Amino acid sequence: MNNPVLVEVLRGAVVESRHRGAAAVLDADGTVMARWGDIDQPVFPRSAVKAIQALPLVESGAADAYGFGDREIALACASHSGEPEHVQLAAAMLDKAGLAVDDLECGAHWSFRQDVAVAQARAIDQPTAAHNNCSGKHAGFLCTCRHLDRDHRGYVALGHPAQDAVREAMEVVTGAVHSVDSCGTDGCSIPTYAVPLRSLALGFARLATGAGLGPERGRAARRIFSACMTEPFYVAGTGRADTRMMAAGKGRVFTKTGAEGVFCAAIPELGLGIALKCDDGADRASEVMVATVLALVLGEGDPLAQELRAMARPTITTRLGFDAGGLRPSEALSALPR
Amino acid sequence: MNNPVLVEVLRGAVVESRHRGAAAVLDADGTVMARWGDIDQPVFPRSAVKAIQALPLVESGAADAYGFGDREIALACASHSGEPEHVQLAAAMLDKAGLAVDDLECGAHWSFRQDVAVAQARAIDQPTAAHNNCSGKHAGFLCTCRHLDRDHRGYVALGHPAQDAVREAMEVVTGAVHSVDSCGTDGCSIPTYAVPLRSLALGFARLATGAGLGPERGRAARRIFSACMTEPFYVAGTGRADTRMMAAGKGRVFTKTGAEGVFCAAIPELGLGIALKCDDGADRASEVMVATVLALVLGEGDPLAQELRAMARPTITTRLGFDAGGLRPSEALSALPR
Numbered sequence: 001m002n003n004p005v006l007v008e009v010l011r012g013a014v015v016e017s018r019h020r021g022a023a024a025v026l027d028a029d030g031t032v033m034a035r036w037g038d039i040d041q042p043v044f045p046r047s048a049v050k051a052i053q054a055l056p057l058v059e060s061g062a063a064d065a066y067g068f069g070d071r072e073i074a075l076a077c078a079s080h081s082g083e084p085e086h087v088q089l090a091a092a093m094l095d096k097a098g099l100a101v102d103d104l105e106c107g108a109h110w111s112f113r114q115d116v117a118v119a120q121a122r123a124i125d126q127p128t129a130a131h132n133n134c135s136g137k138h139a140g141f142l143c144t145c146r147h148l149d150r151d152h153r154g155y156v157a158l159g160h161p162a163q164d165a166v167r168e169a170m171e172v173v174t175g176a177v178h179s180v181d182s183c184g185t186d187g188c189s190i191p192t193y194a195v196p197l198r199s200l201a202l203g204f205a206r207l208a209t210g211a212g213l214g215p216e217r218g219r220a221a222r223r224i225f226s227a228c229m230t231e232p233f234y235v236a237g238t239g240r241a242d243t244r245m246m247a248a249g250k251g252r253v254f255t256k257t258g259a260e261g262v263f264c265a266a267i268p269e270l271g272l273g274i275a276l277k278c279d280d281g282a283d284r285a286s287e288v289m290v291a292t293v294l295a296l297v298l299g300e301g302d303p304l305a306q307e308l309r310a311m312a313r314p315t316i317t318t319r320l321g322f323d324a325g326g327l328r329p330s331e332a333l334s335a336l337p338r
Numbered sequence: 339m340n341n342p343v344l345v346e347v348l349r350g351a352v353v354e355s356r357h358r359g360a361a362a363v364l365d366a367d368g369t370v371m372a373r374w375g376d377i378d379q380p381v382f383p384r385s386a387v388k389a390i391q392a393l394p395l396v397e398s399g400a401a402d403a404y405g406f407g408d409r410e411i412a413l414a415c416a417s418h419s420g421e422p423e424h425v426q427l428a429a430a431m432l433d434k435a436g437l438a439v440d441d442l443e444c445g446a447h448w449s450f451r452q453d454v455a456v457a458q459a460r461a462i463d464q465p466t467a468a469h470n471n472c473s474g475k476h477a478g479f480l481c482t483c484r485h486l487d488r489d490h491r492g493y494v495a496l497g498h499p500a501q502d503a504v505r506e507a508m509e510v511v512t513g514a515v516h517s518v519d520s521c522g523t524d525g526c527s528i529p530t531y532a533v534p535l536r537s538l539a540l541g542f543a544r545l546a547t548g549a550g551l552g553p554e555r556g557r558a559a560r561r562i563f564s565a566c567m568t569e570p571f572y573v574a575g576t577g578r579a580d581t582r583m584m585a586a587g588k589g590r591v592f593t594k595t596g597a598e599g600v601f602c603a604a605i606p607e608l609g610l611g612i613a614l615k616c617d618d619g620a621d622r623a624s625e626v627m628v629a630t631v632l633a634l635v636l637g638e639g640d641p642l643a644q645e646l647r648a649m650a651r652p653t654i655t656t657r658l659g660f661d662a663g664g665l666r667p668s669e670a671l672s673a674l675p676r
Binding site: 018019278285 | 340347349350351352354355356357358380381382443444445446447448452455456457459460470519520521522523524525526527530532598599616617618619620623656657658659660662663
């Protein structure tokens, strides 16, 4: 595997670091509209597929039964920053189903965002599972179990009906086999399966269009996308890439980050899905990659593309706030490949 | 540039992410004992050369004049975690020279270590420049200015005598030209110059042996190395790679990390210097690289090599603490290249 350098990190006029990666843009028929690097190498999508993992919550009727609106559904698809609104909404979702934070099996951690972690440190003794960036997704799993009258204990384990339902949705949407051989454990304890970027991009094109999903799953996908694009704060948090891109997109783009440099995205109006991974797992680079690919696919004349291009050139400053360098897309990301 | 993959990140049985890099092992004559990738590409050494940047502090007589022992000299070479001992010692160094924390021009930041940042958030309103990971280095610059009766204001700027002295030391020790063309600004506001890993490894072999430095600079280098190896907590902090490696080494290895995936190291008993950079700037990978290269150079039978090999295989756990994967050196790092 020898993927191209897609992002450069500059200090002064010198390229200090380089990030390689692969990216796929597909339509819902499986046609590759653009590609960089090897899109057939299996990668763990991690949290970038939470919108697919949330399908059972909506399809089962659980979301309706508990009166979940856009915010709750967005949080079920979130890797949130653990800001008070996120934590309180996760607890409220559980409460509606007669469950509690102690039922979450995702483990606890301080926010990944330092400003939020500092505020948390002053407000609480220790983070709970509701502070876990995945607490909304796990609340969704638990609420689905409760609605279907399933024993929720052990819902994170391979072989539990909750994870069987997630795998079924993943296989149907992406068209990729999810085998035990390619299964790892995510940070929040649920199974994650390595699949090709090609399949992930196809899956997000299908979510965006409903093509090949059938009417019920198509409706659920539309509802999930709409919820995330309407409430992007609940998908990530203050200053985060997903929140900023979807807020700028005003319903035109869906994006979702995953750990280890993964992004999945879609442009519903074009019927396209996007999946990419930075080889080395760096978020800072995958964020530049996804903003750039979205801008390239939208095209030069689109004002949203201009906003995304600006997001794809974050500045690096000194501790006193002066410019020292920044990130930029490489030459390989300067245009759609022919 | 197409450096080899040197570190792999596993989740379950699948390689999830890959880190490329280059590494050089040289003796003080400039003979390359081992190399991986392109060691002639200029890289910013960042904080990995703080031991060289501290030479003027010792050579000028400032360290003696202010009664600095191993801890103060180690802190002058540190990228510390901002633990209370670090912060207090930086302030005490300044105090000895009649200076204050407000004289530091490095800027402030919360600790990079989340556990330390949480403790800081509960103890203080905002971090000061003494909490900056570079505060010991900057205290050293300031004390040198004061001892030489120089105006210290603006000591971080290109062209200030403090930075001229640092550049002179860097050029003599590494043998590399430090030109304005290859100059960037470090996070703590001082100039940093891109130079080849070959030159950096040579420089650390010279520091380790004194070869080519003359008696006074050789003595200063020996004192600096000895201080860091004797007080490794003051070079980094609790649980940090430099602290753990030098504590395990008991005076046999010197190591120093730098931002964006750089490491410089030395094995004085073998007269060898090491310099490496992870292409993408990841610390997690540069730590595996340096521990592995040190172990390879020390050789199989050495108990220290076994400890370093264990450090080069950190585990990745779920939020509940169960094993989910880990990092490992790649095939390319399995032996010294022929």
